[in-house]
Amino acid sequence: VGVILANVGFALLGPAGEQASIAATVGIGLGLPDGTGTPLVSVAIAVLVAGTVYLDIGRDRAGAQRRFLLAMGGLVAFSAGGSQVGLAIGPLVPIFGDVDVPLWALLVGGGLGLLAGSWTGAPRMIKAIAQDYASMGPRRSIAALIPSFAIAQAAVAFGIPVSFNEIIVSAIVGAGYAAGDAGVSRSKMGYTVLAWVASLVGSLVLGFGVYSAVRLVF
Structure with missing residues (x-):
């Protein structure tokens, strides 16, 4: 780390x-x-x-675990910000580059949007991540956060737009299995994988369709 x-x-x-x-x-x-x-x-x-x-x-072993988890949570959120804001403002750079809008202004706007969005969808996602996929304890949480941080930072360093959702969920499930199948929900994981595949295919189809419609109008 x-x-x-x-x-x-x-x-x-x-x-x-x-x-x-x-x-x-x-x-x-x-x-x-x-x-x-x-x-x-x-x-x-x-x-x-x-x-x-x-x-x-x-x-203080117990206190050290809590402090390390808090630090890792902050680092993982930091990594998510680098990935998600980049994905959000990437399509805007070619447009605003023509009117001399600096990149830092786009980054600030993306960061504010990410912060505002966390107040709307974050509580539900926190419950899903913390409870629905596997029973999480301090050691399992550490085992899930460290690879999530490492993989996300590696992807950012190489400029590869990976899904942070897939990284963290897969790490949580892997940590749960390593702890002896600790409350791992196979049905929830199955539905999630199907949703990942459906979102990939759906985005491709919708992107093609929307571009075709926009080209006809403009």
Whole structure:
């Protein structure tokens, strides 16, 4: 987790139109050689994170689990924001690029839309994720959140628009099976997979149909 976090690209750390990671920025600031600075800083951050978690567990195991879960939940939400906002504003960039609307303004608008949407659909989705697919405990939650964070960040780094919903649900079900089939709902998972397939096919068909209709009108 520490290595991934150290190498997440941030627009604020890089030059105009580019991104830079914490590891790369710190490496340059310390005057480390190119090619070795980023790996060294990444390892240092990973050791720092691991040491902090280890010491916290030694003082209060139950409290450390809660704090680590809270931190992982924030990181997963951060990853979801990077993925979902990109998907939402991606179709707008070619349009607003012609009228010189900066990318940061689109990002702010997408972020505000994501925040507003969380107040409408989030409570129902929280219940579904927390209860409907598998019985979740602290260890199973950690086992589901870490791969979700890693896979989502890898997809963002490579510019691959993956479905974050599929990532988190699959990780939860996998953690449930690893814990001895801990309340895993096979019927719920089956309906969800069917919904994923139906949404893929439906989006393709509707996208084709709507574009054909718009072309006739405009």
